[in-house]
Amino acid sequence: MRNNKAAVTAVAFAAAAALALSACGTGDDEAGSSAVADISAAPKAKAATVLDQPFTKPNLVLTDTNGKEYDLREATKGKPTLIYFGYTNCPDVCPLTMSNISLAKRELSKADQEKLQVVFVTTDPERDTPASLGKWLSAQDPSFTGLTGDFPTIQAGARQIGIGIDAPKKEKDGTVVSMHGAQVIAFSPKTDKGYVLYGEDTSAEEYTKDLPKLIKGEAP
Amino acid sequence: MNRRPALAGFLALTLGLTSAGCSSESEPELKVVDAFMPQPVSDMAAGFLVVQNSGGAADRLTSVTSPLSDDVTIHETKNQKMREVSSFEVPANGELELERGGNHIMFMKLKQKPKQGEKVSVELHFEKADPIKVDLSVKETAHNPKKQ
Numbered sequence: 001m002r003n004n005k006a007a008v009t010a011v012a013f014a015a016a017a018a019l020a021l022s023a024c025g026t027g028d029d030e031a032g033s034s035a036v037a038d039i040s041a042a043p044k045a046k047a048a049t050v051l052d053q054p055f056t057k058p059n060l061v062l063t064d065t066n067g068k069e070y071d072l073r074e075a076t077k078g079k080p081t082l083i084y085f086g087y088t089n090c091p092d093v094c095p096l097t098m099s100n101i102s103l104a105k106r107e108l109s110k111a112d113q114e115k116l117q118v119v120f121v122t123t124d125p126e127r128d129t130p131a132s133l134g135k136w137l138s139a140q141d142p143s144f145t146g147l148t149g150d151f152p153t154i155q156a157g158a159r160q161i162g163i164g165i166d167a168p169k170k171e172k173d174g175t176v177v178s179m180h181g182a183q184v185i186a187f188s189p190k191t192d193k194g195y196v197l198y199g200e201d202t203s204a205e206e207y208t209k210d211l212p213k214l215i216k217g218e219a220p
Numbered sequence: 221m222n223r224r225p226a227l228a229g230f231l232a233l234t235l236g237l238t239s240a241g242c243s244s245e246s247e248p249e250l251k252v253v254d255a256f257m258p259q260p261v262s263d264m265a266a267g268f269l270v271v272q273n274s275g276g277a278a279d280r281l282t283s284v285t286s287p288l289s290d291d292v293t294i295h296e297t298k299n300q301k302m303r304e305v306s307s308f309e310v311p312a313n314g315e316l317e318l319e320r321g322g323n324h325i326m327f328m329k330l331k332q333k334p335k336q337g338e339k340v341s342v343e344l345h346f347e348k349a350d351p352i353k354v355d356l357s358v359k360e361t362a363h364n365p366k367k368q
Contacts, residue, residue: 091266091326092297096258099361139261140361166301179301200300200321204362 047198047206048186048220054193055185057081060157062121062149065134070147072119072157073192080189080215081117085158085165085181087124088136093200094180095140101184102141104207112215115189118144121158123165124178125151161185161194190217246276250310250349257356258320258363259336260327265289267325267342267356271316280307280347281316284325288340291328297321307347320364334358 057073064070072083082101086094101118108116120137122128125148128136133146148154151167158165163181170176186196196214198207210220255269265288271281284292295302308323310316318324325342334340339355346352 088262089264090302091260091264092258092302092324093300093321095261095361096320096364099258099261103362136262175304177301177303179299182300201366203364 046220047202048210049197049199050219051195051197054188054191054195055161057187057192057194058157058160060121060147060153062147062153063130065130065137065146067130070145072147075145076117076119076187077192078189079117080115080217081119081187082184082214083119083121083161083187083194084184085121085123085154085163087122087168087178087180088128088133089124089176089178090180097180097184097200097202098137098140098144100202100204100207102144103204104211105141105143107208108211108215112212113143115215116211119147120144121147121154123151123154123158123180124168124176125149125154126168127176127178162197186214188217189215196220246312248273248277248279248310248312248346248349249275250279250346250352252344252352252354254365255342255354255356256359256363256365257327257334257340259358259361260330260333261361263328263330263333265327265330265334265340267327267340268318268320269325269354269356270318271310271344273310273312273314273316276312277348278312279310279349281310281344282307282347283345284342285345286327286340286342288332288334288342289327289330292342293326293328294323295326296323302326310346319366336360 060072062070084097086097088094098120105113105116105118118141122133128148130148133148137144137146155165158181163183165181166179168176168178182200184198184202185194187194213220251272251274253270253272255267257265257267273279281294284294286292293304294308296305308316336358338358340358341353341355344352344354
């Protein structure tokens, strides 16, 4: 409530409303219940989910944004690594996720920044060429790795770490519906296993808090 | 910084009661708040806002136009897929929320790339109510009011 006048109006309204309601009969309280749900939707205490049974790093060999072959296991061996599956024709969640990670990464020491590998794998390889993917990623963080390749390989890699993605589908009107992965997976530099999950609603602050631990392979 | 749910509760409590019983005689009364655009990273952008309806009749958001792009559509996001829709309901005595990770306005082939601090003008068109002109404030790419 912005001021006292509003509060007074509210009381007046409520009083009048109660009368109006009894006069009019049929009260549908749908608006009221949705407001209650709104308020109770408090952010959960912790963004990270630490896995009891960590994922083995997928054996993914794809093409990076320079058009070169990139072997995920080899390139990220012994390094703290975050992996996310998304696509560049995605106005909201994909840039939000990359941008949150980028903001958090900038809070790390220079040495830690160099250790952290952030890998974005496209779920829409037909439209995301190495060049277009590179342009999109570098607008967010030039240090991020972008990978593309053929869809079945990407899908199989995602599946190995519990991420389900469907192939982009062309609708009747010609628009393409792609999908992004639901989670960011963190791999430990100590074990090379995927041991922590982050949902798509994880904020930059939450990543900032957790990254120093992930760099050391500790549980956040 | 969480004023809106309280305001929503206030609206629901007062207005929900006033007109719930007499909705057939009411009209939608719309107001747009919390409108923003995260600074785009490519030639596409998303817009977010809340349409509050204090009237006793529902309405529908049917289209959005903007000088920034000739290709503006409205999208829902479900199960990590986004899909264009032809309209969104603005419930009576309720609100339509376009929020990060969910429903949004999508701008394609941007004529220029708006920067943080700038404003992007849009016009919202509804089935019943008159069009509403509103400015989206351009915020940082990671801006998400729910997380502040």
